[in-house]
Amino acid sequence: MQKEWLIISGTSRKESKSLHVAKAYQQLLSAKNIESKILALENLPLNIFDINSKSEELKQLENSTIIPTQKIIFVASEYNGSFPGSLKMLFDCCDIRNCFWNKKAALIGLSDGRNGNLRGLDHLTGVLNYLKINVLHYKVTIPTISKTMNENFEIIDTQIINTIHKQIEEFEKF
Numbered sequence: 001m002q003k004e005w006l007i008i009s010g011t012s013r014k015e016s017k018s019l020h021v022a023k024a025y026q027q028l029l030s031a032k033n034i035e036s037k038i039l040a041l042e043n044l045p046l047n048i049f050d051i052n053s054k055s056e057e058l059k060q061l062e063n064s065t066i067i068p069t070q071k072i073i074f075v076a077s078e079y080n081g082s083f084p085g086s087l088k089m090l091f092d093c094c095d096i097r098n099c100f101w102n103k104k105a106a107l108i109g110l111s112d113g114r115n116g117n118l119r120g121l122d123h124l125t126g127v128l129n130y131l132k133i134n135v136l137h138y139k140v141t142i143p144t145i146s147k148t149m150n151e152n153f154e155i156i157d158t159q160i161i162n163t164i165h166k167q168i169e170e171f172e173k174f
Contacts, residue, residue: 003068003069003070003071004035004036004037004068004069005029005034005035005036005037005069005071005072005073006036006037006038006039006065006066006069006071006072006073007022007025007026007029007036007037007038007039007072007073007075008022008038008039008041008072008073008074008075008087008090009021009022009038009039009040009041009042009075010041010074010075010076010077010083010084010086010087010090011041011042011076011077011079011084011086011087012041012042012044012046012084012086013042013077013084014042015042016042016077017077017110017145017146017149017153018075018076018077018110019038019040019042019075020149020153021075021108021110021142021145021155022038022040022073022075023038023153024154024155024164025073025075025108025164025168026038028164028165028168029168032168032172034168034172036073037065037069039061039065039066041084041086041087041090044057044061045057046086048061048093049086049089049090049092049093050093051089051092051093054093054095058093058094062094062095062098062099066094066099066100067098067099069103070103070104071103071104071105071106071171071174072103072104072105072106072133073105073106073107073108073171074087074105074106074107074108074124074128075108075110076107076108076109076110076117076120076121076124077109077110077111077117077120078109078110078111078112078113078116078117078119078120079120081119081120082119082120082123082124083109083117083120083121083123083124087124088127091127091131096131100128100131100132100133101131101132101133102132102133102134103133103134104133104134104135104136104171104174105128105133105134105135105136106135106136106138106139106140106167106168106170106171106174107121107124107125107128107135107136107139107140108139108140108141108142108164108167109121109124109139109140109141109142110141110142110143110145110148111142111143111144111145112144112145112146113143113144114143114144115141115143116140116141116142116143116145117141118139118141121139121141125139134174136167136170136171136174137170138166138167138170138171139167140160140163140164140167142155142157142160148160
């Protein structure tokens with residue numbers, strides 16, 4: 001039996017396009033009979049991320065959502081040429097050994113610019129490697145995200161959709 005995958009929408013910005021991309025991934029995984037759960041950082045209160053003291057809410061999140069999964073898909077919007085600070089805070093505040101060591105990750109970057117957060121994915125890859133996470137070589141970048149989605153926040157670019165399917169296939173084998 002295959003374990004559930006975790007999709008992390010890595011921004012605390014409300015109503016983010018990252019969350020819509022995460023939901024699109026979840027639908028594609030469901031169509032392949034792969035169970036997944038979304039962790040949307042925008043739905044978490046910022047006060048659970050206290051570097052000095054681990055909150056009960058964060059302990060519960062670790063135990064119920066992060067620790068049980070072996071495969072994590074990170075959806076990272078571009079923030080100042082990198083990935084969101086809220087995602088970094090998740091890493092900084094979690095028990096990295098139990099939450100992240102020896103797990104596998106797939107990365108998706110998105111931006112309104114032309115590179116789809118490629119630089120941010122490079123930064124994120126470095127952090128994930130430091131956390132002993134094995135990162136899939138096949139990364140998806142979604143440039144000009146506003147033009148890639150329709151008014152219902154569905155991805156309409158067939159080339160991007162094909163790229164996502166390819167990444168999911170690669171991640172299944174990884």
